[in-house]
Amino acid sequence: MNSAEIRQKFLDFFASKQHQVVPSAPIVVKDDPTLMFTNAGMNQFKDYFLGNKPAPYKRAVDTQKCLRVSGKHNDLEEVGYDTYHHTMFEMLGNWSFGDYFKKEALEWAWELLTEVYQLPKDRLYVSVFEGDEKDNLVKDQDAFDIWKTMISEERILFGSKKDNFWEMGDTGPCGPCSEIHIDLRPEEERAKVDGKDLVNNDHPQVVEIWNNVFMEFNRLADGSLVKLPAQHVDTGMGFERLCMAIQGKQSNYDTDAFQPLIQFVAQEAGVKYGDDEKTDIAIRVMSDHIRAIAFAIADGQLPSNNKAGYVIRRILRRAVRYGFTFLNFKKPFLYRLSEVLANQMAHVFPELKQQLSFVQRVIEEEENAFLRTLDNGLKRLDALEDKFKENNSTIDGKTAFELYDTFGFPLDLTALIAREKGLTVDEAGFDVEMEQQKNRSRNASTTEQSDWVVLQSDVTTEFIGYDCDTSDSHIVRYRQVKTKNKSEYHIVLDKTPFYAESGGQVGDQGYLISDSEQVEVLDTRKENDLILHITAKLPQNTEASFRSEIDAARRNLIRKNHSATHLLHAALRKVLGDHVQQRGSLVNERVLRFDFSHFAKVEDAQLREIERIVNERIRESIPLDEQRNVPVDEAKGMGAMALFGEKYGEFVRVITFGREHSVELCGGTHVYNTGQIGYFKIVSESSVAAGVRRIEAVTATAAEDFVQQQLNELNAVREILATQNNISGAVHKLQEDNKALQKQLEQFELKQLSSLKESLAQKAQSLNDVNFVAEKVEVSSSDYLKKLAFDLRQAVDNLVLVLASEIDGKPQIAVMLSDSIVSDKNLNASQLVRELAKEIKGGGGGQPFYATAGGKDTAGLASVSAKALELVKKSLNQ
Ligand code: SER
Numbered sequence: 001m002n003s004a005e006i007r008q009k010f011l012d013f014f015a016s017k018q019h020q021v022v023p024s025a026p027i028v029v030k031d032d033p034t035l036m037f038t039n040a041g042m043n044q045f046k047d048y049f050l051g052n053k054p055a056p057y058k059r060a061v062d063t064q065k066c067l068r069v070s071g072k073h074n075d076l077e078e079v080g081y082d083t084y085h086h087t088m089f090e091m092l093g094n095w096s097f098g099d100y101f102k103k104e105a106l107e108w109a110w111e112l113l114t115e116v117y118q119l120p121k122d123r124l125y126v127s128v129f130e131g132d133e134k135d136n137l138v139k140d141q142d143a144f145d146i147w148k149t150m151i152s153e154e155r156i157l158f159g160s161k162k163d164n165f166w167e168m169g170d171t172g173p174c175g176p177c178s179e180i181h182i183d184l185r186p187e188e189e190r191a192k193v194d195g196k197d198l199v200n201n202d203h204p205q206v207v208e209i210w211n212n213v214f215m216e217f218n219r220l221a222d223g224s225l226v227k228l229p230a231q232h233v234d235t236g237m238g239f240e241r242l243c244m245a246i247q248g249k250q251s252n253y254d255t256d257a258f259q260p261l262i263q264f265v266a267q268e269a270g271v272k273y274g275d276d277e278k279t280d281i282a283i284r285v286m287s288d289h290i291r292a293i294a295f296a297i298a299d300g301q302l303p304s305n306n307k308a309g310y311v312i313r314r315i316l317r318r319a320v321r322y323g324f325t326f327l328n329f330k331k332p333f334l335y336r337l338s339e340v341l342a343n344q345m346a347h348v349f350p351e352l353k354q355q356l357s358f359v360q361r362v363i364e365e366e367e368n369a370f371l372r373t374l375d376n377g378l379k380r381l382d383a384l385e386d387k388f389k390e391n392n393s394t395i396d397g398k399t400a401f402e403l404y405d406t407f408g409f410p411l412d413l414t415a416l417i418a419r420e421k422g423l424t425v426d427e428a429g430f431d432v433e434m435e436q437q438k439n440r441s442r443n444a445s446t447t448e449q450s451d452w453v454v455l456q457s458d459v460t461t462e463f464i465g466y467d468c469d470t471s472d473s474h475i476v477r478y479r480q481v482k483t484k485n486k487s488e489y490h491i492v493l494d495k496t497p498f499y500a501e502s503g504g505q506v507g508d509q510g511y512l513i514s515d516s517e518q519v520e521v522l523d524t525r526k527e528n529d530l531i532l533h534i535t536a537k538l539p540q541n542t543e544a545s546f547r548s549e550i551d552a553a554r555r556n557l558i559r560k561n562h563s564a565t566h567l568l569h570a571a572l573r574k575v576l577g578d579h580v581q582q583r584g585s586l587v588n589e590r591v592l593r594f595d596f597s598h599f600a601k602v603e604d605a606q607l608r609e610i611e612r613i614v615n616e617r618i619r620e621s622i623p624l625d626e627q628r629n630v631p632v633d634e635a636k637g638m639g640a641m642a643l644f645g646e647k648y649g650e651f652v653r654v655i656t657f658g659r660e661h662s663v664e665l666c667g668g669t670h671v672y673n674t675g676q677i678g679y680f681k682i683v684s685e686s687s688v689a690a691g692v693r694r695i696e697a698v699t700a701t702a703a704e705d706f707v708q709q710q711l712n713e714l715n716a717v718r719e720i721l722a723t724q725n726n727i728s729g730a731v732h733k734l735q736e737d738n739k740a741l742q743k744q745l746e747q748f749e750l751k752q753l754s755s756l757k758e759s760l761a762q763k764a765q766s767l768n769d770v771n772f773v774a775e776k777v778e779v780s781s782s783d784y785l786k787k788l789a790f791d792l793r794q795a796v797d798n799l800v801l802v803l804a805s806e807i808d809g810k811p812q813i814a815v816m817l818s819d820s821i822v823s824d825k826n827l828n829a830s831q832l833v834r835e836l837a838k839e840i841k842g843g844g845g846g847q848p849f850y851a852t853a854g855g856k857d858t859a860g861l862a863s864v865s866a867k868a869l870e871l872v873k874k875s876l877n878q
Contacts, residue, residue, distance in 0.1 A: 003243045003257045004347065006117070007063055007092070010237070013112050014061035014094045024349070026299040026645040027065040027088070028308060031502065031526045034169055036308040037067035037296070041093030042168065042213075042234040044647065046528060048097045049173040049215050051229040053460055053529045055097035056650060063239060064091045065295055065349070069311055076315070080285035080322065083204050083251030087292035087315055090239035098230035102178075105212050105233045106146045109180060113210070117246050123183045125199050126151060129165055129176035130158035135225055137165075143178045143214075155196070163200050166213040166234075171221050171451075173228065177213040181206060182245045209245055210237040220451040229458070253284050261287035264340045269327035282326035286337065289319035294338045297359045298351045300583070300645030302689050303366050313366065317408045320370050325413055332367035335360040351644050358581070358597045358691050365690030370408060377407030381417055388423050397429015404430070405437070448482040455542060456494065461531050465497040465508070466626070466669065469555065473512070473548040478538065488522075490532040497550050498533055500526040503646075504585030505562055505668040510550035512539060521548075555669065557589040560677045560699045563624070563670045564614065565592045566655065567680070568697065569641065570662040571613040572596060575606050582643055583692050587668070591683070591698055598693045602685050607695075614680045617661060621675035625656040632665075640665045679703040753784055757791045764796055770821065772872060774802035774865035782807055782852070789816040789850065800827065800872055802836065804864040811840040811861050813853045815868075822848045826875045835871055839864050 001009075011021050025044035029035045035043060041064035048055035067088050069076045078085040096105065113119045126147050131139035139158065147156045158164075159179070167174035183195035184205040198206035215232040217225040243255040253262055265283045266273040273283055296312045297303075303313035316334065323329035338359055342352040352359065380403070381395075388395050395418050403409040415425045454477045464471050473493040481488050491512070498521060501507035507524030512533070523534040539546070565587055572580045576598055584595035602610075629651045636642060640654050640663045648665060655666045657674055671677060681703035688694045698706050714727065721730045756777060764771040773792065779785050785805055792801055793816050801816040813836050815829040822828070833844050833851040842855020 001117070001246055003239075003255060006243055006246055007090070007239060007348065009116055010092045010112070011061055011063070013116055014059070014108070017059070017108060019059040019061040019094055020057040022060050022062045024062055024064045024090075025647050027067050027295050028299045028301040028645055030647070032528050033525075034172070034527075036311060037069065038064060039066055039068050040064075040168060040234075041066070041091040041236050042095070042173070042215075045095060045097070045234070046168070046173060047530075049228060049232050049234070050218060051458060058097055058099040060095045060097075062093060063348070064093060065299075066091045067292055067296065069292065069315060076318070079288050080281045082202075083253060083284075084207050084238075084241055084244070086240060086252070086288050088288070088295055092237040092239050092242070094233070094235050096233035098232060101231050101233060102142050102212075102214055103146050105214075105235060106143065106178060107150070109210060109212060109235065110150045113180065117242075119182065119245060121151065123195070124151065125155050125157060125181045125183070125196060127157045127159040127164055127179045127181070127199065129178070130160060132161045132165065135161070135165075137176070137225075140164075140176045140178070140214075143176070147178070157196065157199055159200065166211065167219055171219050171449075173215050173232075173234075174217050174219050174225070175213050175215040175234075177211050179208045179212075180210040181208050184245060184248075184250070205250065207241055207244075208238075209241050211235060221449055222451060253287065258287055260340050260344050261290065261337060264337060265323075265327070268333065268336070269323075269329065271327065278326050282322040285322040286319050286327075286334065289315050290334055290337045290341055293319070293334065293363060294341055294352055294359050295349070297362050298355050298644060300643070302362060302583075302692070316363070316366050317370050318410075320367055321374070321408070321410065321413060324371070324374060325416065330371070332364045332371065334367055335364035338363055355581070355597075355644060361599070361691040362689060373407050374409075377403050377409050378417070380407070381414075381421075385421060385423075388421075393423050395423055395425045397426040397431070397433050400425050400427075400430040401433035401437075404434075450480045452477045452479045453542075459494050460529070461493055462495045463497075463499075463531065464495060465499045465550070466628075468497045469552040470547060470549045471495045471497045473546045475539070475542045475546070478542065480538070487536075489535045489538045490525075490527075491535060491538075492530055492532065493546075493548060496531055496533070496548055498524040498531065498548065499550075499555070499669055500524045500531045502526050503666060503668050504565075504587050505558060506586075506588040507534075508550040508555055510548065512546045512548050514539060514541065514544035514546050516541065516544070554589045557700065557702075558587060559669050559671045561589070561592040562587045562668045563657065563674060564618075564677050564680050564697065564699045565594055566657060566662045566664050566666070566670075567614045567617045567674065567677075568592070568594055568610065568695065569596070569664070571610045571617075572598075572695075574613060575610050576602065582641070584688075590702060591696055593694060593696050595688055595692050595694045597691055599691050601687070602693060602695070607682055607685055610695075611680060611682050617657065618674050618677045618680060620658075621673050622658045622661070624670050624672050624674075625659075626670070627654045627656075630654050635665055639663050681706050749780060749784065753779070753788055753791070757788060757795060760788075760792060760801075761795050764799070767800075767873065767876060767878060769798055770800055770825065770872070770876060771796050771798050772800045772869065774804075774868040776804045776861055776865065779805050779807065782812060785812060785814050786852075789814045792816065793818060802832075802864065802868040804840075804861045806858050806861060809858070811842065811855045811858045813837060813840065813844070813855075813864060815846075815851050817849050819849060827872065832868070832871060836864055836868060839867055 015021050025038055027038050029038055047053040069087050076087060079087055114121055128143040129140040131137050144156060164177055166177040181199045195206055213234040215234050216228055218228055219225055240252040240257050243257050244252045247255050249255050252258060262273050262283055265286050271279045273280060293312060293316050301308050301312055303309055303316055319334055323333055339356060342356045346353045400414050403414050411430055418425050456476045459476045473495050476492045476494050478489055478491045481490060498508040510521050512519045512521060517540060519535050519537060519539050521533045521535055525532045525534060565585055569582060581597045583597055586593040632648050632650055632652050635652050635654045642665050652665045653667055655670055656663045678700040680697060680699050682695055682697045683706060684696045686694050718724060718727060723730050760773050760775055764773050785803060789801060789803060793799055797818060798820055799818045800821055803814045805812050813833055815833045817827055817829050828848045829851040830845045830848060833853045837843050837853035837855055840855030840860040841857040842853050844853025845851055
């Protein structure tokens with residue numbers, strides 16, 4: 001069975017058991033501050049488990065793109081070394097939201113594995129939770145009894161909290177789980193060691209394939225468990241491992257889910273997979289990491305220097321390093337590998353193929369930048385080699401850490417290079433530095449979050465902000481969040497007009513007003529489906545009735561900018577082409593910022609045309625057509641622009657300004673008529689990343705202010721020039737005049753320099769066969785000082801020349817020697833200038849025949865000539 005069939009059979013099996021087939025959520029998480037990436041299939045359903053939101057269906061099935069590289073579930077460092085851990089993997093899952101529980105879940109799991117996939121029963125083991133005293137939980141007898149009807153008792157193992165109690169993170173939904181493991185070892189080995197003893201022991205051929213979690217609890221911040229309102233099932237089966245089991249392979253990488261990648265890397269590196277453990281690891285690292293990198297970029301996460309972007313950058317760099325060190329890839333390569341992946345995945349995750357050229361460009365640029373960094377790091381190691389040799393042939397911990405931190409050299413790479421140079425690395429010193437940095441970042445980012453104080457349970461927030469600016473509200477729940485520098489409250493209401501930051505549009509600000517007080521709402525944010533009103537203080541009476549009121553004037557400015565963003569998007573596609581895709585946006589009360597894929601600078605004429613089109617739409621006063629509950633496929637059929645990496649529900653909101661102009665899926669707030677935008681003006685166009693351009697623009701009064709400012713500048717210039725017309729002509733003339741004057745000045749200076757040269761040549765003092773000149777001179781630049789020295793070298797034979805001068809307020813010295821002096825006498829310009837530099841409290845150097853120095857003490861210039869004479873005489877033994 002190939003991997004595509006295996007995936008399809010899973011979906012079909014549960015669909016036949018009345019499960020709704022749902023699409024994978026994006027791999028990059030946008031609305032949950034506790035997570036950067038989807039790390040389990042259940043993430044997108046978290047709110048259903050917690051009872052924050054009713055589930056639209058009772059049963060669901062899917063394959064979810066997951067990434068486990070940060071937070072509680074982090075497999076990064078293992079990846080490549082073993083044969084079954086991955087950064088990105090697919091998790092096949094089936095869910096019950098308050099519907100079926102343990103019996104159905106375990107029976108179906110068994111039926112699917114043994115009857116549909118025909119996995120041999122005598123290779124399977126299952127585990128159930130043994131209970132935990134600390135959490136006051138008893139062993140899972142129910143699961144045990146259910147398993148007993150299907151599998152012999154000796155194959156049912158009891159496991160501890162570590163293996164059999166699944167938690168999403170430090171807090172959140174959790175519950176006991178029952179895992180299914182498979183023993184893939186050959187017969188003879190199975191005869192020797194019982195598979196049972198190898199379960200959960202990191203054996204590469206005795207691995208967990210499926211986890212059935214029985215969600216019953218919520219872990220609170222204080223560590224305690226509370227019962228969830230209902231019981232749920234969350235299962236997750238590692239797709240790649242399942243393929244290994246079904247296809248009878250020894251490694252996930254040997255299945256058809258990985259082979260195309262493995263073979264491409266091996267072929268391009270000119271090695272054979274399986275020949276050498278070192279190159280095999282590197283091939284696996286690259287084949288694995290490209291999946292994490294490409295999927296994350298396609299879902300909208302560009303590599304960057306912080307947060308999720310930094311995680312992607314680190315994965316990419318890890319892949320480049322392994323390729324660079326072990327496979328000799330000295331040029332970008334991963335971007336080519338992403339094409340193999342896109343083709344392979346096209347039938348399940350078409351987003352990769354659809355965005356291939358963009359993804360490739362981003363990866364290639366990152367690779368280039370990191371290869372340059374690696375090169376610089378290597379140079380730094382070379383430059384410090386002598387220092388290390390003096391230091392007992394050891395690279396000190398600080399430098400090793402700097403190489404790691406700044407140049408991305410992990411310790412093993414530094415150690416490898418060290419060995420080649422006959423050096424060792426102070427690993428303990430490195431660990432100390434590493435620990436210190438960890439402490440620094442821990443201190444900087446500690447956040448304490450209290451548990452929710454729930455005033456009304458089972459109440460979901462009604463958002464009325466599309467229609468109203470105010471509402472009557474009650475507090476449903478609140479909590480306090482403290483970081484090092486501030487404390488804030490998150491308040492959830494039963495009904496609110498406050499728009500929570502999303503889709504680039506900033507959150508609303510405003511007030512919660514009761515009879516006795518007024519609390520300012522500083523911001524509104526989302527956490528999954530919760531709308532959090534952020535305040536600095538908690539209302540004294542949290543049970544009061546509030547009037548919640550947004551800052552309507554601010555919101556109106558935001559509306560204008562948001563609608564203008566849609567018009568801009570449409571105009572960009574019209575002028576630049578359909579390849580333009582939104583890559584990010586920011587809409588606030590001052591400005592709109594739109595990032596989009598496009599591979600070249602947007603020309604001025606194009607910008608003017610885009611601006612013209614947007615303003616034309618504004619003047620047409622097109623009414624807003626807002627449809628709130630359109631089935632997602634119907635919306636797409638209307639030609640609505642959807643974003644990659646955005647999670648859309650079954651029903652979406654469609655914002656249209658003229659069918660033929662702008663139709664977008666959007667949750668933001670908009671003007672009722674484009675005329676309200678007033679005026680649109682582009683302020684800047686720039687590059688943000690490879691293949692991504694950014695336009696910043698303003699609307700309404702901000703646009704008028706911007707234009708007025710430009711005019712004010714222009715008027716100021718007019719006044720200075722004392723002319724009303726043809727300003728550019730006048731400025732051009734000024735520039736020409738300036739150039740001409742510059743030329744005259746140069747000629748004048750050159751003339752002066754020439755007479756200075758003559759007079760210095762006259763002054764040459766002969767010290768036997770040496771012509772010695774040392775003078776303090778006046779020149780206007782270092783270039784002229786140099787020219788003077790070189791001209792004198794032409795004019796005077798056997799010259800020893802020392803020039804001292806104050807240039808731009810700083811002392812400078814130049815020493816010039818004829819070749820004959822360098823070869824025949826005991827003199828060197830570089831040494832001489834270093835000695836002389838002491839007079840002006842400075843330093844310098846250069847070549848044996850010409851050297852310069854700068855310093856701090858201009859007064860010292862006066863003594864340079866005398867000192868020079870003394871030094872030269874000494875060297876000449878006079
Ligand atoms: N949430 C569980 C896991 O990730 C089962 O899906 O293993």
